[in-house]
Amino acid sequence: CAAAPAARAQAEQGSAKLREAVSRDKRDAHAWHDLAEALAREGDSPGALRAYREAVKLYRKRLEGMRFVAPTKGREPAGQHRDEIVSGLRRAPEAVGRYLALESRLSGFERSQLEAAAGQAAMLRETDASRSVFFGSELESKARIIYKPEPVFGEYGGTGVVRVRAVLGSDGRVKHIFVIKALGGQTENAVAAARRVRFEPAVKDGRPVSQFILLEYNFNIY
Numbered sequence: 001c002a003a004a005p006a007a008r009a010q011a012e013q014g015s016a017k018l019r020e021a022v023s024r025d026k027r028d029a030h031a032w033h034d035l036a037e038a039l040a041r042e043g044d045s046p047g048a049l050r051a052y053r054e055a056v057k058l059y060r061k062r063l064e065g066m067r068f069v070a071p072t073k074g075r076e077p078a079g080q081h082r083d084e085i086v087s088g089l090r091r092a093p094e095a096v097g098r099y100l101a102l103e104s105r106l107s108g109f110e111r112s113q114l115e116a117a118a119g120q121a122a123m124l125r126e127t128d129a130s131r132s133v134f135f136g137s138e139l140e141s142k143a144r145i146i147y148k149p150e151p152v153f154g155e156y157g158g159t160g161v162v163r164v165r166a167v168l169g170s171d172g173r174v175k176h177i178f179v180i181k182a183l184g185g186q187t188e189n190a191v192a193a194a195r196r197v198r199f200e201p202a203v204k205d206g207r208p209v210s211q212f213i214l215l216e217y218n219f220n221i222y
Contacts, residue, residue: 014038022054029058029088033095045102052099056114059092063117063165064180068135068212082138085124092121109188119176120167123210133167133210134202141203143168143211151193151217157185162217164194170201170208183219190217 018035036051096118126132136142163181166174177194194215202211
């Protein structure tokens with residue numbers, strides 16, 4: 001079929017333009033995502049995997065550095081408004097899903113961390129309050145921690161701090177525990193402790209909703 005070579009040539013031209021886009025700004029996660037999808041359509045699975053990996057790495061960095069501030073009058077906020085955060089992460093769930101489908105060399109914990117990142121990003125872009133997630137300053141009543149267990153101290157895990165961001169769900173369950181600051185072998189111990197946190201859900205407009213929370217775990221010998 002004569003149309004097939006023409007279509008293939010057109011697709012290759014499209015991916016070439018996308019390569020130019022990522023070379024101009026290597027920090028553009030959306031551009032890497034576009035390139036990955038174009039390469040996947042061309043049948044270039046190794047190239048698509050590399051591009052998805054870059055997109056996921058950048059989305060993950062955005063989540064790690066996420067700092068929300070409520071809109072204020074008269075001064076420039078030291079952070080991002082909600083719409084800016086959502087815009088920067090809007091395609092992260094799809095990028096993570098396709099990357100995980102192609103990448104077979106990740107550990108179970110690495111996969112779970114990417115799934116947590118995708119879960120947080122997916123909740124952020126939800127417009128239905130019952131399925132979305134909120135920052136503390138957006139709420140009329142924040143979630144109240146009832147029980148925060150100490151983590152197991154791994155003998156060979158090192159000393160220091162592990163910091164995670166989790167979602168305290170409207171249903172009373174801790175979800176999407178994402179590591180912001182890791183500490184070798186102690187990291188998984190901190191995530192396990194965060195999973196056992198008990199709390200009363202946050203409230204917005206008179207209804208229970210999900211809320212982001214930062215949890216810090218100290219691994220020190222006194």
